[in-house]
Amino acid sequence: MSELACPKCHQPLIRAGRTYKCENNHNYDIAKRGYINLLLNPDKRHNNPGDSKESLIARKAYLDKGYYDPILHEVTHYIQEHAHKEMAILDLGCGEGYYAFKAKQILGDQNRYYALDISKEAINMATRYDQDITWIVGNSKNIPILDHSLDIIMALFTVVNANEIARTLKKDGYMIHVTANKNHLIEIKHLIYDEVHEKSDEFIRQPFPVIESYDFTKKVNINNREDALNLLKMTPHYYHIKKERRSVLDTLEALDITIDLRITVYAPWKQ
């Protein structure tokens, strides 16, 4: 059983050996590393500095140390509380795959796991974690998943397309959306910028019934240079640092950071 859909004609994709095929004969080869590339216009994607290889490697190294596991556990805890058997779960904007991999470890092998990111580099890295997750290079504006076939969408720190969320979720499905509040990693902003501007989160609220929404805050102490630098490199801020500020990086030995998030559970089809 698979929830995969052809990104061109939206018909089911059927696996035949090392290829996925739809009834209209659109073909997609499975890469050597085990992922499937369902991105139709790869050249049109705009590159975000957070997707660079350097940033992805830093992100993986940082997340592997468990610093952000409290965030992961908020998400998996909600899923466990509302679980039924054999769920289809999509990690949207999965990056280098840490959260999808850990979520599967926690929630168990009885579910089907999909993880999608627009960055081929990121998905290529992610395949190292687990071959039983369907890793997809794809576009969140054209999710290659059948209509109303997902139980859960996890969307951590990623921009979502409301139409695609509603289309792919089952009538009793939900999305857990994790977004940054204004004090998230505020210490890094102070380290890098002369002035810190407050950003409103208005643009990320989704037009769906809200099941639950709460702020999640936590202080984290990073007590070594390597991990602190990795955290900096996985944020876009690092790539905006001005020359005259670079010296702060040379002496960075530790970092106390604030995690400040909003966790919102949306159920698009709830009556």
Ligand SMILES: [Zn+2]
């Ligand atoms: Zn097709």
